[in-house]
Amino acid sequence: MKRLGILGSGKGSNFVAIAEAVRRKALPVEIVLVLSDVENAGILALAAKFGIPHRYVAPGKFRTKLEPDVEMEYARLLQEAGVDLVVLAGFMRVLKPLFLSLFENRVMNIHPSLLPSFPGLEAWKQALDYGAKCAGCTVHFVTPETDAGPIIQQAVVPIRVDDTAETLHVRIQKEEHRLYVETLRLWSEGRLRVEGRRVSIL
Ligand code: GRF
Numbered sequence: 001m002k003r004l005g006i007l008g009s010g011k012g013s014n015f016v017a018i019a020e021a022v023r024r025k026a027l028p029v030e031i032v033l034v035l036s037d038v039e040n041a042g043i044l045a046l047a048a049k050f051g052i053p054h055r056y057v058a059p060g061k062f063r064t065k066l067e068p069d070v071e072m073e074y075a076r077l078l079q080e081a082g083v084d085l086v087v088l089a090g091f092m093r094v095l096k097p098l099f100l101s102l103f104e105n106r107v108m109n110i111h112p113s114l115l116p117s118f119p120g121l122e123a124w125k126q127a128l129d130y131g132a133k134c135a136g137c138t139v140h141f142v143t144p145e146t147d148a149g150p151i152i153q154q155a156v157v158p159i160r161v162d163d164t165a166e167t168l169h170v171r172i173q174k175e176e177h178r179l180y181v182e183t184l185r186l187w188s189e190g191r192l193r194v195e196g197r198r199v200s201i202l
Helices: 013-023 042-049 068-080 097-102 123-130 165-188
Strands: 002-007 029-036 054-056 085-088 107-111 134-141 151-158 192-195 198-201
Touching (some): 002 013, 002 068, 013 042, 029 042, 029 068, 068 097, 085 165, 123 134, 123 165, 134 165, 151 198
Parallel strands (some): 002 029, 002 085
Antiparallel strands (some): 107 134, 192 198
16 A cells, blocks of 8 residues: 655644545555644644654744755655655645655645646635636645646636635635545556646546
8 A cells, every 4th residue: 555644734634634535445545654844733633633653843944944954854754654655735835856856756735726826825815816716726746846846636616706715715625625635546546647747647
C-alpha cells in the first residue's frame, strides 16, 4: 500500500476527509506521518484522534517559508517514514526547489480556486470580490512557483448572489474534501500520467 505524509498548518478538515476515507477503506493508502509548522494546529490534535504519528516541527525565523535546515528535517522525516507522496493540506509555507527535487511529482496541494485564477491567500474571497460567477478548487502537483504546478483535477462551485465569503468558503471546502479524496484514489491506483504540464487520468 502507498504511504502518505501530510503537511498542514490549520484546522485539518481536508486531513479528516482523507483519514476517514482511509478508515472506511475507500482510499487504499496508509497515512504514515502528519507534520505541522504550527504547534497548536487542529490537524495535529486530529491526527492524534486517528492514531496517526504526528509531530510539530518549528519552522524557524521566516514567515512564509521554512528555514533551510528545517526544510531538510521535514524531508528527512518524510523519507524516514517511507512516504511515497507528500500531501499538502493547508500547509501555509512555500516549499523550496531542493525539497521538491527530493519528491519530484510527488507533492500534491489543494487550492481553493479554479487555478490559474486567484492564486495566493483567501482565494474564494478574491473570486467573490472580483465578481466571478464560478469559484471552485484545484488539486495540483507542487512546483517551485506557488499555486502554478500541473493541474490534476478541478471542481466548480457556482457563486450565488447572496454569497458571503463565509458561505462560499463552506461550499468550496465541501468540494475540496470530495475532490482531494477522489484525486488521491486515482493516484493510488497509478492512474495519473504527467507529461509536462498536462496530467491525464488513465
Ligand atoms: C483549504 O481550503 C485548502 O484549499 C487550502 O488550505 C485550506 C486548508 O483547510 N490550501 P483545512 O486545514 O484542510 O481545513
